[in-house]
Amino acid sequence: MSQPSGPGLAEERTAFAWRRTAVSVAVGALLCLKVLPPVLGPPGWALAALGFVWSADLARIGRRRHVEARASTRAGASVPLGGGGYVLRTAVVTVAVGVTATVAAVVISVRAAGG
Template sequence: MTSPADPGLQAERTSLAWRRTALSVAVGSLIGLRVLPQQLGPTGYAVAGLGLVWSADLALTARRRYRDGRRLLRTGDGRDPRAVAAPTLARTAATAGVVAVSALVLVLVIALR
């Protein structure tokens, strides 16, 4: 019996975590496509469209992180800069932060209207 190169399936699990995130954003954006134009007019379409672009970016990251993970775990080199995708994580957190703060502004604007 041959043991798998990556017994914990770490690369798969990490890739699937990105994929789940991409799916959440896609679903949210599609719901936004139905709801936002009623509240924001044409801007609503733009916001939902940007959400779909972000979702595609996350799905591409899922692919990339799978390949990174496989390579890393084959060589076992933690010093490979690909071990941590810090800039990608920072970008993801910043985007989520912008989404959350925009939502806060939206709720307050609707409430005060």
């Protein structure tokens, strides 16, 4: 089966990938909102709020990259390479969220075990 190709389709796939990531982070933030505040208190609320802020940032980045890519395609130029900062920032935040989630899971487990 061949994949359709043409001008603009790569940009559309990339935009959809950013949107899927933003929605996934928002769903994770909703789960944090349900689980963390009863166990952690105010830090649980803060973590959930940070998840929503991160989700909005990912959606904004995705939209910006999509607009930049479409503009460069129309002009006949190549896709701008200035997006490395977006990817680096997203990677750093992802690692920070992973570490924070691991710490939260350990704290919840210790509290649940009564220790």
